Amino acid sequence: MQKIKPLDHLVLILGVLFLCVPVVMALMSSTHYPVDIHSNGLFLTPGDNGLATYTKVLTDRGGFTGDVTGLRMLMNSLIMGVGFAVGKIVLSMMAAYALVYFRFRFATILFWMIFTTLLLPLEVRIMPSYQVMSTLGLLNTYTGLIVPLLASATGTFFFRQFFKSVPDELLEAARIDGAGPWKFFIDVLVPLSKTMMAAIFIIMFIYGWNQYLWPLLMTTDEHFYTLMRGIKSILQVWVGSQIPDYNEAFALAVLAMLPPVAVVVIFQRMFIKGLTESDK
Amino acid sequence: MAGLSLQGVGKTYSGNVDAVTGVEIEIADGEFIVLVGPSGCGKSTLLRMVAGLETVTRGEIRIGDRVVNRLDPADRDIAMVFQNYALYPHMSVRDNMAYGLKNRGESRAVIDERVAEAARMLELGPYLDRKPRALSGGQRQRVAMGRAIVRQPAAFLFDEPLSNLDAKLRVSMRGEIRRLQRRLGTTSLYVTHDQLEAMTLADRLVVLNGGRVEQIGAPLEVYRSPASTFVAGFIGSPAMNLLDARVEGGRVVLEDQAIGGAELPEGPVTLGLRPEDLRLVQAGGLALRLDYVEELGAQRILHGFVGGQPLSVAEAGAAPLSDVVRVAVREDRLHLFETRSGHRIERAGLAAMEPAE
Numbered sequence: 001m002q003k004i005k006p007l008d009h010l011v012l013i014l015g016v017l018f019l020c021v022p023v024v025m026a027l028m029s030s031t032h033y034p035v036d037i038h039s040n041g042l043f044l045t046p047g048d049n050g051l052a053t054y055t056k057v058l059t060d061r062g063g064f065t066g067d068v069t070g071l072r073m074l075m076n077s078l079i080m081g082v083g084f085a086v087g088k089i090v091l092s093m094m095a096a097y098a099l100v101y102f103r104f105r106f107a108t109i110l111f112w113m114i115f116t117t118l119l120l121p122l123e124v125r126i127m128p129s130y131q132v133m134s135t136l137g138l139l140n141t142y143t144g145l146i147v148p149l150l151a152s153a154t155g156t157f158f159f160r161q162f163f164k165s166v167p168d169e170l171l172e173a174a175r176i177d178g179a180g181p182w183k184f185f186i187d188v189l190v191p192l193s194k195t196m197m198a199a200i201f202i203i204m205f206i207y208g209w210n211q212y213l214w215p216l217l218m219t220t221d222e223h224f225y226t227l228m229r230g231i232k233s234i235l236q237v238w239v240g241s242q243i244p245d246y247n248e249a250f251a252l253a254v255l256a257m258l259p260p261v262a263v264v265v266i267f268q269r270m271f272i273k274g275l276t277e278s279d280k
Numbered sequence: 281m282a283g284l285s286l287q288g289v290g291k292t293y294s295g296n297v298d299a300v301t302g303v304e305i306e307i308a309d310g311e312f313i314v315l316v317g318p319s320g321c322g323k324s325t326l327l328r329m330v331a332g333l334e335t336v337t338r339g340e341i342r343i344g345d346r347v348v349n350r351l352d353p354a355d356r357d358i359a360m361v362f363q364n365y366a367l368y369p370h371m372s373v374r375d376n377m378a379y380g381l382k383n384r385g386e387s388r389a390v391i392d393e394r395v396a397e398a399a400r401m402l403e404l405g406p407y408l409d410r411k412p413r414a415l416s417g418g419q420r421q422r423v424a425m426g427r428a429i430v431r432q433p434a435a436f437l438f439d440e441p442l443s444n445l446d447a448k449l450r451v452s453m454r455g456e457i458r459r460l461q462r463r464l465g466t467t468s469l470y471v472t473h474d475q476l477e478a479m480t481l482a483d484r485l486v487v488l489n490g491g492r493v494e495q496i497g498a499p500l501e502v503y504r505s506p507a508s509t510f511v512a513g514f515i516g517s518p519a520m521n522l523l524d525a526r527v528e529g530g531r532v533v534l535e536d537q538a539i540g541g542a543e544l545p546e547g548p549v550t551l552g553l554r555p556e557d558l559r560l561v562q563a564g565g566l567a568l569r570l571d572y573v574e575e576l577g578a579q580r581i582l583h584g585f586v587g588g589q590p591l592s593v594a595e596a597g598a599a600p601l602s603d604v605v606r607v608a609v610r611e612d613r614l615h616l617f618e619t620r621s622g623h624r625i626e627r628a629g630l631a632a633m634e635p636a637e
Contacts, residue, residue, distance in 0.1 A: 169366035172333050177380035177427075178354035187379070191370040 023257070030054075030250035037246040049247060057251045068222045070230065074255065077209055077226040081259065083146040084208025085201045092155030092200070093193065097185055099156070100163040101171070111160065118153040122214065130217050140221040149214065155200050162196050163189065198270035206260045227256040282344030282357075282434040283309045284330070284467055289339035291325050291491075299325045300491045303339070310465045312458075316478035317488035318514070323471045324439060326488070330469060331360050331437050343434050354383070359428035360437040363444060365420045367412040367427075373399075374408040377426045391430075398426040401460070418449045425457070429464070436461070438470040442477065454480060475515050479503070487511045505615075509550055509622040512615060518555045518581055520615070521591050525551040532614065535587035537566060540611045544625065552615030555581060555594040558607050565608035568593065570601060 021044075028043045031050030037043070058070040098104075099111050122129075129148045138144030166189070174184045212228045219225065225233075234249045284307035291300040300322040307313050315323040328334040330341055332353035341348050348356045359380075367376050374395055381391045399405045402422045412420055421441060428436055441457070442450045458481055461468050472478055478485055479499045487494040487502065487510075495507035499515075506512035512520045525534040527544045534551055542549075568591060570584040582593045582605070593607055616625040 167364060167366065169362045169364055170368065172331075172353075173360070173362060173366040173368075173427075174379075175333065176331065176353045176358070176360050178383035179379075183383065188368055188370075194370075 026250045027254050030247050030254055032247055034243050034246045034248075038243045053247045053251045054255075057248050057255070068225055068230075070227075070252065070255065072223070073225050073227045073230045073252075074259075076224055077228070077256070078259065079142055080145060080211060080215070080226055081205045081209035083142065084149065084211075085204040087146060087150040088152040088155050088204045089197055089200050091150050092152045093159050093190075093197075095156045096159035096163055097189065099160055101181070101184075111156075114151075114153050114156055116153075117151070118157070122149065126213065126217065133218065140219050140224055142224070144218050145215060145224065146208075149208075149211070152204070155204065158196060158200060159193065162193060166192060195270045198267045202263055202267050205263050209256075209260055227252060231256065282467065283307055283311075284313075284435055284469065285340075285342040286326075286330070287340045287342075289326070289329065289341060290337050291322070291329060291334060292337045298491055300329070303493055305486060305493070305496065307467060307469070310467055312461050312468045312470065312481060312483045313486060314470045314472060314478040314482035314484075315486045315488060316472055316475060316514070317494075319473055321488040322491035323473075323488050325491075327437055327439055327469060327471045330356075330435075331358060332356050354380075357434040358437055359431045359433040359435075360439065361421075361424045361428050361441045363440040365412070365424045365444075367420060367423055369412055372409050372411060373404060373415070373423050373426075376412065376423055377430050380427065380431050394430040394432070395426075398429045401429065401463075402426050417445050418453060421445065421453060422456075425460070429460075434467065436466050436468040436470075438468065440472055441470075442472075443474075450477075457481065476517060479515070485515070487514060489514075505624065506552070507624050509552070509617045512552045512617070512624075516554060518592055518594060521553040521555060522617075523551045523553065523586070523589050523591065524619070525549050532616065534566065535589070539566070539609050540614050542616060542625075544616075548619045549625070550617040550619045550622070552617060553591070553609060554613065554615075555592045557610045557613040558591075558593040558595075559610070560593070560595055560597065561606050561608040563606060565606045566591075568605050568607045570603055570605060573601070 025042045025044060028046055029037055030053055032043050032047035033049050036047070058074075061069055095114070099107055133139060133144045133148060136144075138147075170188060171184060174188055179187060210228065211226070212232075215224070215226050215229060219229075231249050231252045234245055234252065284305075286303050286305045286307075289300060289303040290298065292298050303326060305313070315326060317323045325334060329336050330343075332348065332351060336349045343356055343358065353360075368379065371379065377395045377398060378391045381394065386394075395408075399408055402425060404419070404422055404426055407415060407419060407423075412423065415423065421444075424441070438457070442453055445453060454477060457470075470481060472481075482499050484496060485499055485502050486496050489510045495502055495511045502511060502515050506515060506520070509522055513522060523534055525532050525539075525548070527533070527542050527546055527549050528538075529546070530541055530543055531538040532540045532542045532549065532551060539551075566586050568582070568584040568586055570582060571590075572583050574581040574583070579594050579596045580598070582595060582601070584591060584593075584605075586607075591607070617623060618625060
């Protein structure tokens, strides 16, 4: 084994500080009063306003309509994140299943067409998507928030590669055992894909959780506001001599960080297995 | 249980590649048939056509009295054992065996009983709740067989089931498969490229070459009178020596030495000599210039040249050898083949021999 050098540790410590200090700063600053933050800048030490800030952020009714709480936004974000992740997994698994196991014309071309959409970010098709949703009357609904973004080239690609690595004999054994296409999918492929699903769940949950532009366009009703929008709207009140509630923005940011962290921590082991384990 | 009948079965892949042509086999109920041949000879394709995993291009496959050409694999009443076992990795041994029955809608009680019975037969009892990955290769293979047994099918299909096992295990599993098949009396079709496996397991062998049947017969029959030079070279280990010889004046002449009579028209002929039918003598016979010797323990195999042609001799002795040894031919064990077509020339053509020593 190589000898551990102090320099290596120094580099590591610097890296950890670089990544952690902003998070600590946000956490600590959220426990101070907005005036102090405004005049003294950010804090690295805890203040005494923490409990009040978090209670206020979570329960205080705000917005124009006066009944959107932080909890509500948290829930909306969760619905977005989970709906995204689950929807994408279901959709891309079925697409990959069709592409790998069913012989139909143009399957390869179709796959590459799906794959090239990876190159196009959401922003490119955001106006047409909005138009479609608006025509369908799905503005200000969870359906409208989630469905248009479900098609996932990444997910389809991952599952396609995974299904291709499943030995053909398994399918043949299942056919002899009397399992039709649907049964084979549910009884064999889905259980085999568990780690893969965990990996995609993390990626897609965070992707959905962090969506900002799409919810901004899709929802005008404050009941559908997500946390990301909430943070933004706190900072928008800078009119006249009013100081924005920095502490609340930080508190929301900290809260917004927790669910993705939880998801990563819970699924981490399966995640790493899913991305690295190729042999079955 | 039922017999199996293949009539004029052929398979053509896209691009006009004939994988299998005109295969005719009648298999009696309870018979153990081994399809044997080198890789690419179409034996697996044939098996997969019987299983329903490949479509049949020509001909008719019957299981019992039913033509199954267009039936789904699940409806053919067969069970298959794969080379890589193809066990469902996420299911326990018990669920692996029960899966097919569950899909057929058998009752819980029937499933439990059959799984227990198969587990007892294959000594898998202690492993029923394990996942396949926690089993050794031999155990996995037994689970794969258990999965076939519980279905109580009309026929077992084996696709090189022992190829992934080590040599020692292969021998014991071979015996186990044979015993099991005898006991259950289920018609079996077994594919292998290993001629030893084929010889030891089969009631009848089907030797395939290039998608065609070269010979069908009991193992000893195939060994004693191979129908062609291909079969002669493939069945038997070490392989039969095939030498260019001539028929001259009613005698088979090899490298200017007459070694037996044959009432055949004059001309070239292919002479087949099994290494185990040759023996060393002090004088007379053929002069074999030794090249190298393989020691196998119970016997040794001498490789050398007669004239310019390679010849091997299997021999049980351990005496030191000189560079040139004399080899005598057992004349009642000569095999003659037409040089051009490779077909066997029947023994009736061989006249009574004079000793060549």
